[in-house]
Amino acid sequence: MLGKKKGKQRNEYVPDYVLYDLETTGISSLYDEVIEISAVKVRNGKIVDEFSELVNPGRHIPYAASKVNNISDKMVEKALTFEKVLPEFLAFAGDDVLAGHNIASFDMKFLYRDCEKYFGQTLTNDYIDTLAIAKQCFPEWKHRRLGDLAEHYGISTNGAHRALADCRMNQQVFELMAEELKGTVNKQTEMKICPRCGCTLKKRNGRFGEFWGCTGFPDCRYTENI
Template sequence: MVGNKRGKRLAKYEPSYVVFDLETTGINSNTDRIVEVAGIKVVGGKVEDTFSTLVNPERSIPKRATMVNGITDEMVAGAPKINHALDEFLSFSENHILVGHNIHTFDMKFIYNATEELYGGVIDNDYIDTLYLSRKVLPQLRHHKLVDLSAYFHISSEGAHRALNDCWMNQKCYEELGKLQSNITVEICPKCGGELMKRNGKFGEFFGCGNYPECRYTRNI
């Protein structure tokens, strides 16, 4: 599960997965810390288990972060530290595909940094970012935040910005996005499962994998 190679971002709906979410002390994955981890395990489209824990970041939580997620220093004072919390989450998620909203540029970076610091390697779970999926199947939406998706699908966003609540919202949104994706054509990379995207090169347009440079698959149009 932990090694030298990061997992790939997939572009297609998968019925078995762990949707997860983090709350943090800020937006910088190099300097900020995780304060909450949650996940929902789904097998064959059915929820099987949930996971949720606060995390003691061993530092004061900035007021601006508390204003977003409502998590205070007092709430995390007796919570497990990141090494214990991450051990439990990795045992929970195992080798499942991870699903989350905006995880490609946010949550996965926090997870990678934490696993590198604690274990000397990174998790190799493939993952699906519902932000990219939403942009693909719902191009008519002006904004693609999780609360925007929830509103579009008439899913309650009560309790947003707490990790487990966001997981429940996104799990429902992901299932709806999967239904919509089945009605459109998405070019899938046969090598890694990522999305093939049109690009311009020296000799004109071609399809290139969205996981470049990790995956260098190309195909002529």
Template sequence: MTFVVVAVVAPFTGQNQSAGDIVIGIIGCLAIAALFWWLRGRTDPEAQFRSKSKQRQAKRIKVPDNYTAIDIETTGLDTSTARIIELGAVRIRHGKPVAKFSQLVNPGFPIPADSIRVTGITDKDVRRAPDSTKALRRFLAFIGHDTLIGHNIDAFDMPIIRNEAKRDGLKPPTNQTIDTLSIARHIWPGERNRLVDVIRRLGIAKTESHRAESDAMQTAQTFEAMKRL
């Protein structure tokens, strides 16, 4: 850098040079110095490492210890028409369950046979249960503003819950969600990653009950186990 300064300034330090020439020489010197400083930053391995480190930190997703795991049972699998027949949730604080929510819901029409076969929930079970408006209002009060964890929550549970809320004149929830199905697909690509597959793989349980509160608890256990992988 010293050589560069001398090379630029020297031609303008003679006695016959005007003040303007000297100023121009100094400006040129500063410009070249700035160029060298910029190039040094571009080629400094430590500077590149620090930049990449900051990028990694910016992209890192904070894994919550406080959240609510949820699950629903429905009259079908079509998110545009399915109605909720059971709501379940487990509130987690510091990785441990502290409160549970379970509510059967009367959909207002006979439960399809396929749904009865999977869930075991019958018309008799929901006959005295509250309608979706009352049940969903209680559910939304329970989950509050918590981050919600669910298995296939983004493609199934939340679209149905939001549809029910809109249908009942309630404000649809806008909680942040984390989908354990997406996480499982990332950890075990190419494998079957239904909730029952994942809980067996992680040694949590051998079967999935297809009841909302129980499945919500297994989802929370799944999330906690995957955090340790």
């Protein structure tokens, strides 16, 4: 929703939220533009609706960006501008808590900028950055990219770097990390050592159930069935 005061970042799990992702012409929220926005609406931990739109940025999409997100000038030439698409996203999100990976330092900046630019108001929704949640769950990891988390949990990364595919992947990751936060996954009564690198093993929850995973991940990817 739009208003005068920005929402706050929340480092907790909520069962109802809208998880979103942007694809852009580059990494600068000062100079670059949105070329795709997608979102999934979640109720009680389950996806109940989806939103996805390509966006015409009014400029050439650099090769470096297209190489990552596979979005070309041809794909967006008949798409609406972000000034037209953004209200549709805001209507979809309503006053829900927003969520996404690394949104505090990237995606939210684009939304704040363009809400101010087009409507003269800011985005008031609270938000959850799943990267911050990952830091709570996996403080020993050196990297906590969405792909690393998905691989850790056994979630498919097909279609990665297109916004809607990333949203679906991120939602699954967030729900599993919520279990980590609640302590229902990582409670364990014995210490197990990774035979490959010597780090401790920790109970994790993946697509096919619980397993032992090395706390040295992603440098060490040893796993063991429970």
